[in-house]
Amino acid sequence: MAERLRADLVVEYPFTRTTGPVVGAFLTGLRDGRIIGVRISDGRVVVPPLEADPVTGASIDEIVEVASTGIVVSWTWVDPPRPSSPWNRPHGLALVRLDGADTSILHGVLVDSPEDLETGMRVEAVWAADRIGHIHDLVGFAPVGCGVHPTPPPQGSFEEPVRSVQTPIRLDYDFIPSAAAQEYLHAYATKRILGNRSPVDGAVFVPPRGIDPRHGVVADEMVELADTGHVGNFCVTHLPIPGRNDLDTPYVSAWIHLDGADVGFLGLVAGCEVNEVRIGMRVKAVWKPDEELGPTAENVLYWEPTGEPDVSAHEAGNRAWSAGQESDVRKADA
Numbered sequence: 001m002a003e004r005l006r007a008d009l010v011v012e013y014p015f016t017r018t019t020g021p022v023v024g025a026f027l028t029g030l031r032d033g034r035i036i037g038v039r040i041s042d043g044r045v046v047v048p049p050l051e052a053d054p055v056t057g058a059s060i061d062e063i064v065e066v067a068s069t070g071i072v073v074s075w076t077w078v079d080p081p082r083p084s085s086p087w088n089r090p091h092g093l094a095l096v097r098l099d100g101a102d103t104s105i106l107h108g109v110l111v112d113s114p115e116d117l118e119t120g121m122r123v124e125a126v127w128a129a130d131r132i133g134h135i136h137d138l139v140g141f142a143p144v145g146c147g148v149h150p151t152p153p154p155q156g157s158f159e160e161p162v163r164s165v166q167t168p169i170r171l172d173y174d175f176i177p178s179a180a181a182q183e184y185l186h187a188y189a190t191k192r193i194l195g196n197r198s199p200v201d202g203a204v205f206v207p208p209r210g211i212d213p214r215h216g217v218v219a220d221e222m223v224e225l226a227d228t229g230h231v232g233n234f235c236v237t238h239l240p241i242p243g244r245n246d247l248d249t250p251y252v253s254a255w256i257h258l259d260g261a262d263v264g265f266l267g268l269v270a271g272c273e274v275n276e277v278r279i280g281m282r283v284k285a286v287w288k289p290d291e292e293l294g295p296t297a298e299n300v301l302y303w304e305p306t307g308e309p310d311v312s313a314h315e316a317g318n319r320a321w322s323a324g325q326e327s328d329v330r331k332a333d334a
Contacts, residue, residue, distance in 0.1 A: 022038060036063055039062040045066060072120065094109045111143065184208050186295055199219060253267075
């Protein structure tokens with residue numbers, strides 16, 4: 001029996017968003033050592049600020065500055081700290097209602113033990129020495145009078161507002177491929193490419209899914225396919241992807257349609273100039289050396305031109321989906 005596959009996978013990328021006037025004011029305030037909220041239609045002051053009024057749904061434009069002191073409304077103790085936490089030691093996590101605010105902000109409380117935390121205790125903001133307009137500019141809160149003094153905010157204000165912020169996004173998960181994907185990956189380790197044949201109309205899906213997603217039926221017949229095909233469509237990328245230092249720009253990502261398959265999958269096209277890639281161009285797989293093969297989709301390094309005549313434009317692409325749509329149209333007409 002083949003080894004059951006699993007992998008620890010990470011999806012990670014830096015997310016950059018423009019802030020808009022409300023979030024921008026909040027982050028600009030943090031950079032300048034001030035805490036900003038908004039006043040909504042019922043008179044309450046909300047911190048952190050909302051961009052839309054929760055009562056009326058209207059945009060909010062009344063900015064309100066609140067104090068950097070407040071009270072702990074509720075709290076919990078975090079031990080051990082979570083991975084990638086801004087606090088590298090056990091800490092409190094509390095809802096803090098700042099003086100002048102009607103809602104609470106969730107943030108860390110910098111104390112040594114849960115015995116040092118209690119509901120209703122007075123706390124004050126602790127600021128980072130170097131601030132850039134990010135939530136991490138506010139290091140956390142500390143009990144008033146405990147000897148942890150906030151960094152004095154700089155003089156000045158919103159002459160240079162924060163207009164964008166970058167936040168790292170990371171998802172760690174344990175991936176166990178489906179039965180069909182397990183068989184596909186084991187075959188891929190021997191330079192064989194498998195697909196599923198639909199019991200409805202014979203369409204071949206690669207990689208195999210174990211079902212025909214158009215009809216919702218089980219598709220358990222495996223089909224071995226050639227490692228040649230054509231480009232169904234493609235994209236030229238001129239900007240580098242963070243963390244992918246192996247890709248020199250510009251590079252081509254393409255939807256590869258294998259001979260005998262009715263849908264395509266994503267792959268890199270290389271071995272030719274970027275401006276030579278075209279829809280219908282015939283390509284073949286360039287595999288890793290045999291000693292480096294394994295049960296992974298990375299076995300194919302890229303797809304390169306074969307030099308054969310192109311597939312005509314009207315025959316290139318996802319034939320299974322277009323065929324399914326035509327079938328649905330015929331049924332509707334009947």
